[in-house]
Amino acid sequence: MSHVAVLGAGSWGTAFAKVLGDAGRDVTIWSRRETVAAGIRETGRNPHYFPDVRLPERVTATADAGKAIAGAEIVVLAVPSQTLRGNLADWRPFLESDATLVSLMKGIELGTTKRMSEVVIEAANVPADRVVVVSGPNLAPEIAAGQPAATVAAGIDLRRATLVQDAITTPYMRPYTNDDVVGAELGGAVKNVIALAYGIAEAMGLGDNIKATLITRGLAETARLGVALGADPLTFAGLSGLGDLVGTCHSPYSRNRTFGERLGRGETVEQAQAAVGQTAEGVKSCLAIRDLARKNNVEMPITEQVERVCHEGADPREALTILMTRTTKAE
Ligand SMILES: NC(=O)c1ccc[n+]([C@@H]2O[C@H](COP(=O)([O-])OP(=O)(O)OC[C@H]3O[C@@H](n4cnc5c(N)ncnc54)[C@H](O)[C@@H]3O)[C@@H](O)[C@H]2O)c1
């Protein structure tokens, strides 16, 4: 069996490589920083992200993308959404002609408003059936610690979705297949925006009623956009929809929720980014999702207000007032 390449040695790339290794796959992680790659090779741990987590012996690392990708039948993409296109331009020459490309990203590209699988198809110049999206309630620190979790491997080619499902099945990870790529990707991208709103609400000392409302109405606007783009509405009731939304909003591990809490305490986006350190996709994606919704004449009031708070300096209290005083309507 050929090895799996995991491109990106951040929080999720590292935890996902551990899952693959525990499922019996030989894994090569590509890290941008040679120090991180050397740390993984020499200590069997990612010194920057999970210094206390021992990676399986089958997992190694390199800072040479060509070496990581050559011969891999599965190539896992685990970089920030906004850098993916540029990264793929560099990696494309090394891809095997039948490799399955797995997207772990939960974002929408700024400017183009494209989903990550669309970016992969374009930038790697591969047909849509070669892309599988993995998305679900998958907080990396829990998974790195071996806590049980489930996820979705979504692809239009069931054979490839099943290939990925098999490659990540372990006693602590239970993956389901799904053919709704659009629904899986939108659930993952929009939940980050709603988690920002949830974090803001938490920091403002708002009660459980309104936080439950944010989750429920957040899912409603996610599904509205999804249906307009051809997703199956039922996908939003599944792991990559409601599951991920609830997991992210509730978890102190969530970078998006934490980022929102900092904004809700009055920090600027720059201060919150410096404190969180890692990728909080919703901060940039809220702009792209808002634009995508407007293009498709879909109302996304929570996303609109998160964008105003993140990028237009709006006061969260004013944003809440706007949401609460919208024209009343049927559910
Ligand atoms: N962490 C999680 O729990 C989790 C779970 C599911 C999905 N995701 C998604 O996975 C994706 C990656 O997130 P993460 O948690 O690994 O983020 P992270 O911030 O922990 O890691 C990002 C990695 O990308 C690298 N990177 C940054 N800029 C780069 C560039 N220009 N080119 C190449 N590499 C670059 C960083 O060095 C780092 O290794 C995001 O879309 C996120 O939403 C994360």
Ligand SMILES: O=P(O)(O)OC[C@H](O)CO
């Ligand atoms: O830490 P976050 O907010 O990026 O969320 C991580 C995962 O997407 C949860 O499924």
